[in-house]
Amino acid sequence: MKMIFKKIVQLLKYIFNSPTLAHFTVGLVCSPTKSFCPICQNGNRFSFICSGRLRRPNSVCPVCGSFERHRFIWLCFENYWFKNGIDKTEITLLHFAPESCFKQKFHRLFGAGYMTGDITPGRAKKIVDITNIGFPDESYHYIVCNHVLEHIPDDKRALSELYRVLKKGGTAFLSVPIRGETTDEDLSVVDPAERTKRFGQYDHVRYYGLDFKNRIENTGFSVSIFTPGDVIKNEKIRILLGINNTNTMEDNILFIATKK
Numbered sequence: 001m002k003m004i005f006k007k008i009v010q011l012l013k014y015i016f017n018s019p020t021l022a023h024f025t026v027g028l029v030c031s032p033t034k035s036f037c038p039i040c041q042n043g044n045r046f047s048f049i050c051s052g053r054l055r056r057p058n059s060v061c062p063v064c065g066s067f068e069r070h071r072f073i074w075l076c077f078e079n080y081w082f083k084n085g086i087d088k089t090e091i092t093l094l095h096f097a098p099e100s101c102f103k104q105k106f107h108r109l110f111g112a113g114y115m116t117g118d119i120t121p122g123r124a125k126k127i128v129d130i131t132n133i134g135f136p137d138e139s140y141h142y143i144v145c146n147h148v149l150e151h152i153p154d155d156k157r158a159l160s161e162l163y164r165v166l167k168k169g170g171t172a173f174l175s176v177p178i179r180g181e182t183t184d185e186d187l188s189v190v191d192p193a194e195r196t197k198r199f200g201q202y203d204h205v206r207y208y209g210l211d212f213k214n215r216i217e218n219t220g221f222s223v224s225i226f227t228p229g230d231v232i233k234n235e236k237i238r239i240l241l242g243i244n245n246t247n248t249m250e251d252n253i254l255f256i257a258t259k260k
């Protein structure tokens with residue numbers, strides 16, 4: 001009896017020392033609501049779990065670690081790539097600050113054409129400064145850059161670099177935290193507490209509004225805006241994304257920018 005008890009304690013310790021297993025177990029035991037993750041294709045028996053800086057319910061997939069916005073963006077990719085029936089083996093994709101839930105999928109889809117870049121060593125295949133990208137002009141068909149530009153003081157230069165390395169007709173999938181219509185920016189604010197209060201995170205230099213679209217267009221791109229309702233039916237939004245209504249969709253906007 002003592003041995004069995006000891007084994008159970010050991011098992012519980014193992015589960016709760018592993019973030020993924022702990023997420024999965026909590027999801028199974030505490031959240032009976034059905035969900036289906038379009039990225040890792042897991043579902044039915046688990047629910048997305050409460051996480052994120054604002055402790056949102058139904059936010060993280062316990063298997064691949066994706067947030068609502070990752071699942072939404074993945075559905076946009078599917079919608080864009082699979083509907084157009086492109087030959088993915090010949091496509092080049094540059095992925096900034098690569099999210100782990102996307103990396104394997106992209107690698108499988110694009111093989112040697114898939115490149116990752118990040119300013120921090122060890123986080124991607126190459127160290128890349130988005131304001132001075134070390135790749136030749138017109139070298140990529142696609143760029144994926146999520147939640148990066150709000151960290152970059154000279155985002156105008158970053159956007160023009162993205163434009164430069166894209167092939168003509170190529171597309172950049174861009175997302176940033178969005179609040180309201182107008183961007184709130186003040187580069188003189190450097191105090192981390194003040195930045196958190198004003199821009200949502202200690203290392204953000206602005207809070208973009210929907211006028212982010214204008215900044216992208218000013219670089220020369222033509223821009224379309226996608227929200228969850230554009231790629232999935234309303235009744236599936238809760239199941240696939242974990243969000244309940246449009247009030248929580250501020251982070252779920254994708255800007256698809258095409259180089260003319």
Ligand SMILES: [Zn+2]
Pocket residue numbers: 037038039040041042061062063064065066
């Ligand atoms: Zn998942």
